[in-house]
Amino acid sequence: MERRALITGITGQDGSYLAEFLLASGYEVHGIVRRSSTEASERIDHIADQLVLHQADLLDQLSLVRVLEETRPTEIYNLAAQSFVATSWEQPLLTGEVTALGVTRMLEAIRLVDPSIRFYQASSSEMFGRVQEEPQTERTAFWPRSPYGVAKTYGHWITVNYRESFNLFACSGILFNHESPRRGKEFVTRKVTDAAARIKLGKQKTLKLGNLEALRDWGFAGDYVKAMWLMLQQDEPQDYVVGTGIKHSVRDLVLLAFDRVGLDPTEYIEIDPALLRPAEVSTLCGDSSKARAQLGWTPSVNFEQMIAMMVDADLERVQREIVIEQIRAAAPDWIFHLAALSVP
Ligand code: NDP
Numbered sequence: 001m002e003r004r005a006l007i008t009g010i011t012g013q014d015g016s017y018l019a020e021f022l023l024a025s026g027y028e029v030h031g032i033v034r035r036s037s038t039e040a041s042e043r044i045d046h047i048a049d050q051l052v053l054h055q056a057d058l059l060d061q062l063s064l065v066r067v068l069e070e071t072r073p074t075e076i077y078n079l080a081a082q083s084f085v086a087t088s089w090e091q092p093l094l095t096g097e098v099t100a101l102g103v104t105r106m107l108e109a110i111r112l113v114d115p116s117i118r119f120y121q122a123s124s125s126e127m128f129g130r131v132q133e134e135p136q137t138e139r140t141a142f143w144p145r146s147p148y149g150v151a152k153t154y155g156h157w158i159t160v161n162y163r164e165s166f167n168l169f170a171c172s173g174i175l176f177n178h179e180s181p182r183r184g185k186e187f188v189t190r191k192v193t194d195a196a197a198r199i200k201l202g203k204q205k206t207l208k209l210g211n212l213e214a215l216r217d218w219g220f221a222g223d224y225v226k227a228m229w230l231m232l233q234q235d236e237p238q239d240y241v242v243g244t245g246i247k248h249s250v251r252d253l254v255l256l257a258f259d260r261v262g263l264d265p266t267e268y269i270e271i272d273p274a275l276l277r278p279a280e281v282s283t284l285c286g287d288s289s290k291a292r293a294q295l296g297w298t299p300s301v302n303f304e305q306m307i308a309m310m311v312d313a314d315l316e317r318v319q320r321e322i323v324i325e326q327i328r329a330a331a332p333d334w335i336f337h338l339a340a341l342s343v344p
């Protein structure tokens with residue numbers, strides 16, 4: 001059978017790893033991108049010639065129906081979202097429209113075009129919020145603590161509801177934090193690894209952070225996208241928690257990243273009260289026993305390895321930027337005039 005996947009959020013961190021994984025597994029891979037006046041495709045540029053991209057938006061029902069009719073996917077991975085928790089207090093309505101109602105729009109498009117499409121919903125450990133037990137499982141009660149967490153909780157339950165109401169093959173993956181060198185710089189891991197590299201190389205002086213005591217279960221994104229795929233290969237659609245089962249504080253993260261570049265973080269870190277959240281999620285830690293037993297999923301990269309990978313990637317990138325800056329500064333103006341003339 002032909003295997004054709006459609007990924008929403010393909011330009012994001014997870015979308016790029018999932019696209020690579022599905023291409024390597026022999027899928028025809030389609031992705032939804034939203035119209036923008038600037039390029040947002042840096043994470044998928046290296047595989048662009050193997051992907052089929054379609055303009056659509058989770059805010060626009062008809063665009064989703066049209067893309068499903070055009071592509072006729074066998075599997076849909078709904079990764080698109082307003083995914084930054086802090087922004088969800090600044091833009092709660094947009095977060096609800098995209099992260100919550102966007103899920104219903106996609107499920108309705110599936111019902112209309114082809115109810116046999118298998119559907120993955122990117123749910124989040126943020127739904128646990130003020131945790132009722134530790135570690136958290138598929139049965140732990142939700143108590144979301146941000147508009148983002150509330151929106152994801154809606155997305156989770158509408159996925160469960162459409163499975164129960166219309167017999168769709170719809171799965172909700174409750175994923176704990178997962179990171180990589182492709183993580184957006186607004187998220188705390190990448191913010192810290194990027195700053196450690198920039199401070200080491202003399203491009204930044206200090207790093208402002210919020211709550212250093214928050215505890216998270218951080219894994220590697222490359223591992224987590226495999227769990228998404230495995231969920232859609234089962235006989236029955238179900239929901240799964242995916243995490244490492246080990247938690248660390250933001251403080252641990254800072255120590256590790258700065259240690260990697262040989263610096264003492266106490267000389268550079270400033271606490272900025274503006275970065276504290278109106279309601280914080282203090283601790284999260286996932287119990288993935290079900291995913292391990294039923295999907296055969298296990299993480300392959302631990303926290304220490306992942307932070308080392310991220311710091312090293314940032315060091316390499318910042319170093320490259322410095323070299324380019326130096327070449328630009330040293331080169332005579334006529335080289336740039338010549339380069340400009342050669343662009344059609
Ligand atoms: P990113 O923020 O890196 O990517 C989000 C993607 O959604 C981008 O491709 C973005 O497009 C797209 N998008 C945003 N709004 C719309 C819209 N209205 N219509 C279509 N596309 C849109 O997120 P991640 O890759 O980190 O996460 C993937 C998913 O998993 C998200 O739903 C996130 O909430 C969820 N999740 C993530 C976890 C993590 O730790 N990474 C943990 C648990 C859940 P553009 O490039 O144009 O902005």
Ligand code: GDR
Nearest residue numbers: 083085124125126176177186187188189209210211214275
């Ligand atoms: P999170 O990730 O909110 O868990 O959501 P983030 O990296 O933003 O925050 C993690 C913890 O670090 C604390 N923190 C800071 N966070 C940021 N971004 N910037 C800071 O300066 C800072 N200082 C301390 C936060 O308060 C928080 O406790 C991520 C997203 O990918 C969601 O989409 C996903 O659903 C969840 O993970 C699981």
